[in-house]
Amino acid sequence: MSSRKKTLLKVIILGDSGVGKTSLMQQFVNKKFSHQYKATIGADFLTKELPIDDKTVTMQIWDTAGQERFQSLGVAFYRGADCCILVYDVNNAKSFESLLAWKDEFLIQANVSLPETFPFIVIGNKIDIDENKRVVSYKKAAQVCQQLGNVPYFETSAKDGINVEEAFDVVSRNALQQEEANDEFNDDYNDAINIHLDGEAGNCTC
């Protein structure tokens, strides 16, 4: 191995069940869409090599299960993340309301060192569906994202491949920034297991 480590960006996709997390990942990585994706159990994993400016990075994407029951295993997947994508369905109000809960859940379980600066982005998916069925307006969503801490917001159709590239481009840039910040922070950054994790997570809920 070379002395300079390959740049790996770890990205987590979160959001309610059925909002299109798997479809987004598949559209971004494989440029395809299918109606036949099964419900994700635990988390699925894909990677993609990306050019960012003059360097090539590898993005590792964890597409997680949306059902609440699976949240307890987030720890196994969230740790060491460089960016977190929060997805909702613009035609489903509840999935929009869950965004904040997903963000908090992530911060707790990922044990992020500087929660205020950790990069999130929000994606409103399924904009291909009939405009009449839409229940969350762009304006409302953009406003909430601002309240969440100026989180970048994109509206996409994973089905038609609309805006997916653009969203992931921001994801990769923000993730790279985070990764480099982490690197400076932590000389020997190698995803080591944080032995304090359990204790800390437990304490703060007391």
Add this chain to the structure above:
Amino acid sequence: MPQKKYMEVPSDEPRGRNISSYFRTLSIKSKSSDEVGLNHVVPAPGTPVSRLQTLKNSPESHRHVGADSDDDWNANVDSFDSPPPKHIEHIPRRSGSVHSLGPGLVMSQANTSGPLRRTPQLEASPQLEALYPSLTPARESPGMRASPGRDPAPDDLATSAQIEELNALNAKFLRFKKVITADNVNLAELKRLSWNGIPRELRAVSWQLLLGYLPTNASRRSDALARKRAEYTDGVAQVLGADHTRDTAMWHQIAIDVPRTTQHIKLYTYAATQAALQRILYLWAVRHPASGYVQGINDLCTPFFQTFLASHAPDVELCDPALLPRATMDAVEADTFWCLTKLLDTIQDNYIHEQPGILRQVRELEGLVARIDAELVVHLRAQGVEFMQFAFRWMNCLLMRELNLEMVVRMWDTYLSETPLGFATFHVYVCAAFLVKFADELKDMEFQEVIMFLQNPPTRDWGVKNMELMMSEAFIWQSLYKNAAAHLRA
């Protein structure tokens, strides 16, 4: 903690012996089947029988392999204790036509309430022999066959192997039939036979007996079934009725999962199927508030649904349930519900808050693999791979995402014969065998490759031989380690 108890294997002693000899046989076979691949081929020309083919439907590879190890098989076939070469009836379905056993041999037209009355068609077996009196070929000495110098006509060889397999199938079928048609079914005996796979036509009845859904006492069956089915219908009417407050979140979760359940099989794309699954899952969820519906339980419905439906629809994968008589579908739906309930009773802590059952199983798996192949575990840890990252799904969906449905069904024959601990305990040993199978490849992989490989293992085309080898290995690990539980807590 009810789950802490480890295996009570019924009348274990003779089976233990058999399984290990079975295991030896299988290892030989499975190697060759890997080399040859599992492609379907046209049976050898001149085979006596269009009829034979429908029964048999075996890939060429199996035939040759069978020919290689005829001695083992013959030696075993006549004994109750031994594993008959049942794999021929479980070959994965690729082409629609080959599959049904042919109208004459499909055993059930009536509903499951009268499984025993359906037996007349079983009497077809002697007829079959009468039709093909040469079914029992004179045995050649193994030396003759194996001798590379002599080159027996491949057709003959294939045909006689085919015939022997058929005979074995037939013998096996009769053994099951004998047990199942007794006035009082000997469950221990049924378990023992089922471990090695249940004949397709007898599977629905056998599963229901093994799960304790169908009474072992034949005279009590039709009453019991009628009562349970009525109970289900009432239950559904109640939770979907006006007096019941719909749990909308749960209903919605099921409603988005049902249309993405097993969509590659046509049966599951029909509205009637999806409506049935929706009712089954919702009623179960309402009745089990400690867990409610958890994603993955939808998958667990399908082996029951399909197996029970197959008794009424020979080409079950293409069947639209809406075209079947209402009473038949109601019975299939109710039976599926109750059997799913029985199964989930044994793994309830997999789905309650924080899923302690799954966490325990994943821990056990890691401990077990550390015993079997320490190097592998060291490698995975060095790469930063956590067992939770790949094995969670193996537990939550009982490997149903990694194997095709036909193989899952075969696996359940064995799991159900290990009732009540097949799904909670034996499954962990199966997962260990599953993982260790790829140990050599995995040891050469880095984190990313390991995860990608295990997320998408090359097992969706596995056939019965692969499955049986894996389960035999699991059986051995279990025999070695089940009473030495300390390693599981490591």
